[in-house]
Amino acid sequence: MRIGRLWLCLGKDGRGLKTKFFTVAKTSEIDPGRARVVYVQGIEIALFNIGGEFYAVDNLCPHEGGPLVAGTVQGIVLTCPWHRWQFHLKTGCSPMNPAVQVQTYPVQIEGEQIRIGMVTD
Template sequence: MAEFKKAATKDQLAPGECTTVEVDGTAVALFNVGGQFYAIDNTCVHRGGPLGEGELEDNVVTCPWHGWRYDVTTGVSLVNAAAKVAKYQVKVEGNDVLVALE
């Protein structure tokens, strides 16, 4: 069973914002899409850019390094459908945003 760990608090991330958090030593990109939280691996599969520092528009993040775009709800690249980063489960408990790495 997935083990959820606290990654952030809800008020750290307003709708339309993203950030990078560390969960058990793994860099995770966390997104707030209209009040719904999503988490994917922070490392862009192109050259390792930090996706949590990208530009979020609706459910799509643009990598800050060379512009690859990913659907944050699936982790799948919109540039290259074969390219994909891990997507993590997220749940909200009270003011805490929890992420399960698997």
């Protein structure tokens, strides 16, 4: 089960749900300013290294399915390469339209291992 940001913004705190973390890459495999696609539980995720901080979002843009991994990032705002829709990498919110969001995932670093969290019930 995936919990969207809008659900959390509506006052749902996710109590009773658990996050399971999956190792997807090593920190040395993704240079700062770069991104790559990883898969967790069959979900295609874009993993970004922004100045040594890692962010994970669904790779498909919710607007028309553009590959977000190929987008550009300024600060922590990601721009889709297809139609220039933008998303905040921490929250998934779009400054262009608050009703449109991309799913974000928690990221943990353990040693050199990058781990992405998925919500389970």
